[in-house]
Amino acid sequence: MPVNAPCGPVRGIAHATHTAYLGIPYARAPYPGRAFDVPQPRGRFTTCFEATRHGPSPAHPHVAQELFPDPVIAGDEALNLNVHAPARGDGPYPVIVWLYGGGFFTGSNAGPWYDGASFARDGVVFVVPNYRVAAEGFMILDDQVANRAVLDITAALTWVRDNIASFGGDPANVTLAGQSAGATAALALTGAPAARGLFRRLLVMSAGTPLLTPLERMRQLSADFAAQLGTPRTRQALSAAPTARRMELERAWLPGEVQAPADSVDERARRAGRDALRWQPTLDGEAITTAPEDALSQPGAVEALLIGTTTQEWNFLLGDLTTAPSIDACVQGMANLGLTADDLDTYLGRLGSRNPGHALAQALSDRTFRRPARHIADTAARAGIPTYAYQSAWPAPVFGAAHCADLPFAFDHLDAPQAPELLGPAAPQHLATRMHTALVRFAHDGDPGWSAYTLDERRTLVFDHDPYEYADALAETPNRLGRPAIRTTR
Numbered sequence: 001m002p003v004n005a006p007c008g009p010v011r012g013i014a015h016a017t018h019t020a021y022l023g024i025p026y027a028r029a030p031y032p033g034r035a036f037d038v039p040q041p042r043g044r045f046t047t048c049f050e051a052t053r054h055g056p057s058p059a060h061p062h063v064a065q066e067l068f069p070d071p072v073i074a075g076d077e078a079l080n081l082n083v084h085a086p087a088r089g090d091g092p093y094p095v096i097v098w099l100y101g102g103g104f105f106t107g108s109n110a111g112p113w114y115d116g117a118s119f120a121r122d123g124v125v126f127v128v129p130n131y132r133v134a135a136e137g138f139m140i141l142d143d144q145v146a147n148r149a150v151l152d153i154t155a156a157l158t159w160v161r162d163n164i165a166s167f168g169g170d171p172a173n174v175t176l177a178g179q180s181a182g183a184t185a186a187l188a189l190t191g192a193p194a195a196r197g198l199f200r201r202l203l204v205m206s207a208g209t210p211l212l213t214p215l216e217r218m219r220q221l222s223a224d225f226a227a228q229l230g231t232p233r234t235r236q237a238l239s240a241a242p243t244a245r246r247m248e249l250e251r252a253w254l255p256g257e258v259q260a261p262a263d264s265v266d267e268r269a270r271r272a273g274r275d276a277l278r279w280q281p282t283l284d285g286e287a288i289t290t291a292p293e294d295a296l297s298q299p300g301a302v303e304a305l306l307i308g309t310t311t312q313e314w315n316f317l318l319g320d321l322t323t324a325p326s327i328d329a330c331v332q333g334m335a336n337l338g339l340t341a342d343d344l345d346t347y348l349g350r351l352g353s354r355n356p357g358h359a360l361a362q363a364l365s366d367r368t369f370r371r372p373a374r375h376i377a378d379t380a381a382r383a384g385i386p387t388y389a390y391q392s393a394w395p396a397p398v399f400g401a402a403h404c405a406d407l408p409f410a411f412d413h414l415d416a417p418q419a420p421e422l423l424g425p426a427a428p429q430h431l432a433t434r435m436h437t438a439l440v441r442f443a444h445d446g447d448p449g450w451s452a453y454t455l456d457e458r459r460t461l462v463f464d465h466d467p468y469e470y471a472d473a474l475a476e477t478p479n480r481l482g483r484p485a486i487r488t489t490r
Helices: 117-121 134-138 148-167 181-189 215-229 235-240 243-252 265-271 327-336 341-351 356-382 419-423 429-445 478-482
Strands: 003-005 008-011 018-025 080-086 093-099 125-129 169-179 201-205 304-310 387-392 459-463 468-471
Touching (some): 003 148, 018 117, 080 148, 093 148, 093 181, 093 429, 117 125, 117 429, 134 148, 134 215, 134 243, 148 169, 148 181, 169 181, 169 429, 181 201, 265 327, 265 356, 304 356, 304 429, 327 341, 327 356, 341 356, 341 478, 356 387, 387 429, 429 459
Parallel strands (some): 093 125, 093 169, 169 201, 201 304, 387 459
Antiparallel strands (some): 003 008, 018 080, 080 125, 459 468
8 A cells, every 4th residue: 555645645665574665756856957956845746656666876976895885776866765664553653864875975875785674673764865975965056055965865854854754753753864974964964954853863873074074175176176077167057067977077086095095005004094085065154054063062952962983994995904014104194194103103002013004094093983973972972962972893804893894783784785795704693683773772762772971981882792881982992992891781
């Protein structure tokens, strides 16, 4: 039977534990001709919408990488969303709106790692909207409109408010969640006036810095992109430019590590921390008026915050360190991170290593992900917002406790496409159960099941073979987290 929602009748795919509704448009189609327009409301379906397959992806170049699958689906209705709803009828259920990662240059809701079946199975309505990426999402045009990706997400949240009750969800109990770029976008939404009141809680996994691009840098990037494309910086001209040509330029603008990692271990060390993302949210004063650090310093900004990272987020970017890079190369890499040769020595001591590459690799993860997460947690806790922190420490065989390695655990989907290749054959199911259950609990009532993070102790749940609480784990090197500091029985 179709769902008769305010957006119109929608028919999904019924499974034993849930129903999947795929590719539901939440705004007007951006293609052709409106790729750089702000999202516009879409009229009600006049016939039943068959939500039985993934909708088109926002335009982006396909990026071959080893961390997660990233399908690209052609089509016009790219501003669509997926809903996974519990099959049983005893709602209303809490809602998670999930924002995918991909560095703001790739990603879509068609990624199989973002299948919300496990959440629907456990009593959560799980929504994954597409949002535009790269220049379409963030370029500042001559009319000064910026942050179209943020406006896309806000439009999706508005659709959830207006429609999700028809799918069994509680529009007054929405958690905005995301990983990597999606987590950064979720944080940015705390400073977006149009998004206020559209979500209660915030779940932030591996948000990278900077959280916002300075406005002047974004203006310069936008001018450079238009100049290289040979197009005026207007929505009409940019939308009319051949998509293939834009994608060719977008690919040339990808970070160096994505395009072609350096063969030389010394060159990888010298480049560490140097390639910043070009496209991401910016404090434009309209779509985003407040930086996340300032927004979360206000009591009641969100009802609760759950934030964390993996312990070795970007260590793998330095590649195989069996042959140690030179001290000089590592000192240059540390300088890129705002650190010194003395900091390199300090890391070597804390890691118990003589290989300077190990120190630089961990500093890269700490400066880009772990310390910023600690700062955000401190800010929210200081404002009296109930805050919970975690560290994902289970080491995948090749990449370690790397960026994205926690996603199959969070989704309780260890056999997702490409996940076994990343995690190996011995990924512990009990850890996936524990992490996934924590996210479900947080969506229900804002408590994931361990001690709150406070400034006097900074208690953090470490997800490893045997999860445990550890004081101030976000400031500790991973090798020292192997000795539990605080046990929890919750």
